[in-house]
Amino acid sequence: MKILVTGGLGFIGSHTVVELQNEGFEVVVIDNLSNSSENVLEGIQAITGKPPIFEKMDLRNKQKVQDFFSKHDDVEGVIHFAASKAVGESVENPLLYYENNLGVLVYILQELVKKDKANFIFSSSCTVYGQADKMPITEDAPVKPAESPYGNTKQVGEEIIKDTCKVNPNLSAIALRYFNPIGAHPSVEIGELPIGVPQNLVPFITQTGVGLREQLSVFGDDYPTEDGTCIRDYIHVVDVAKAHVVALQRLLNGRNDMNYEVFNLGTGKGSSVLEVIHSFENVSDKKLNYKIVDRRAGDVIQAYADTEKANSVLGWKAQSTLDEAMKSAWDWEQKIRR
């Protein structure tokens, strides 16, 4: 059974391709390599024994998207990761984000609604909740006005899919709202490859640990939390990848209750920035050099998932602990810096 994975050479995409191939799916990857590298194909092959079919393409070219679906008319499902995801960049360059994250989504859906049966998994984010009023966050928590064009593209993206599913019963879709994916495949063959200075906490920690960065800046310790630093739900990227296969199989086997469903992907456990730092120190046996600085604009105080719906309806549960995820991130960082 052939599955298209857009952005399949990226961080979460590549780990999902591994899990799909482990389950026996035939995978076609489209990636424009703007935030990944073709070497990732070798990593996928090293783990699963073969690389996916790979087509380098910029999905903003509508004709190319149409040509792809004509050529691969046996694609039974699409997992759509390809999107720009840097919050700060989206503020500077909103039109790039609206074109790349929403224009492309429309082109893909226009092709899927032509098929007798289409199955679509959308890469969404807990960012749609903004600062939720209640913890843990359930899927029916209100969507808050986005704090960035990036977050807005996830909110509007979900609305586009929901509206399209309403009038196309042949299209079934699931939006997966990731909390904070971290770590790397235990084989150390694939992992996160941030370009330039990492925006996210864990790659900055591991790059500091390996000596690439001088010191981690902790963005504020005066929040109304136990230790004053922000709380997030850090989830192993392999757990996130496995959830995509479970969600796809739910649609392929017709087990979905409605033709548009939403699930949170988290561990259900919140960890503060200082707890993440201590986790790194535990697994690496190294002291991390960090200092407390001012808050970062746009940060929410806390966000961690209510996992009840994903556990009982989707039938998926995160398996790894924060330390296990952090250890995999550290092992990967040390390998790529050798």
Ligand code: WQD
């Ligand atoms: C986590 C915590 C920072 C870096 C982002 C995106 C979100 C999703 C996940 C795509 C915060 C603190 C960070 C640093 C720090 N991405 N921090 N020093 O902001 O929760 O979510 O990634 O879907 O959309 O917004 O993740 O890793 O940037 O920050 O103190 O150098 O670590 O303040 O409290 P975030 P993050």
